Amino acid sequence: MRAFFAVVILCAASFFSTVSARAEDPIDTTRTMIEEQITAFLKDDAETAYSFAAPGIRAMYPDKNLFFAMVKKSYEPVYHPGNYAFGRSRSIDNGALIYHEVLISGRDGKDWTAIYQVTRQPDGSYRINGVQIMPDADSKGI
Template structure:
């Protein structure tokens, strides 16, 4: 009887552990996205830039240039009214995260974030595709 209870408890533990491992990249990606949006809202270029992947930093080698690019080309991300996480997909070392955003002009947008695991195990934002629709296409 004790053995059956212990075996059941261990199986539940393994099942729970497996689910948390599967959700971890998505949770990490969502935290990074939320923290970067907070940095934009606080006009903190250094913090916002810290979440950019090496590939993005290669295209925008200065935090001020990066920040200006986001201000001009990604206004709903730079100054969201409200935002919520939608669907997500993990494909190897990449998390594609849908973010539903109300822009400052009141229009609804879908931002598809690509968040990539780096060689050191951290995750960085590797790109954002903006779509003026909510929700976006199948991911």
Template sequence: MRAFPVAALLCFVFASMARAEDPVQTAQALIQAQIGAFLHNDAAAAYSFAAPGIKALFPDKDSFFAMVKKTYQPVYHPGNYAFGKSRAIDNGAVVYQELMITGTDGKDWTAIYQITRQPDGSYKINGVQILRNTTSEGI
């Protein structure tokens, strides 16, 4: 009779591990962590989530942070945000994640993140497109 509870426990553990490796969940956790870094004005942490291509354009954390403050204000300091639609392609090599944002000024925005899997298996933010919007446009 003890085999059933152990089997149920193992199923739960394996299901949890599978969810933890889900590219969409990983992408969402990455986005949340970067927004947290922005909200705490932690340029080094925010920069650590950027993909190599972004780092090539902005070779240090200060130039990256200045660009985000100037160009991506709703992402830099969102009022409220929620995840919208997502799509993983190439077996999770690339994830597109929509983020619905209400800025601190009350305006609504849609940010579409491109998250890419790196050669070491980690994920990094490879780009963000931000649109003044009030409804989901889909990916």
């Protein structure tokens, strides 16, 4: 009986360490962050959307309202996607720089590819450092 409980405890410990390791995966972490920013855009929540911007973006747009206006004007498919799905992802330098391909179907019926560049900050957090958007949602790779 003790052996049975020991096996159960070891299995549970293994499960929780695997879940913890996955939670710290930079690809998963940054993908979740991008989804949270898109959700903030969809809710017109400028403050939350702006919170994901890297310091370089914040330097160019020092106010959340300026940032939000820029996104609305220049990144409509990202600001209000009809639908989106993640394509390929690429991690560079052990997660210091991450690229995510996001395939977007715009509300206007056009397809787009957005390439997100996400950088790890000195405190270990991640912030979106830029987005390049191109017409056509065919995955070109990163």
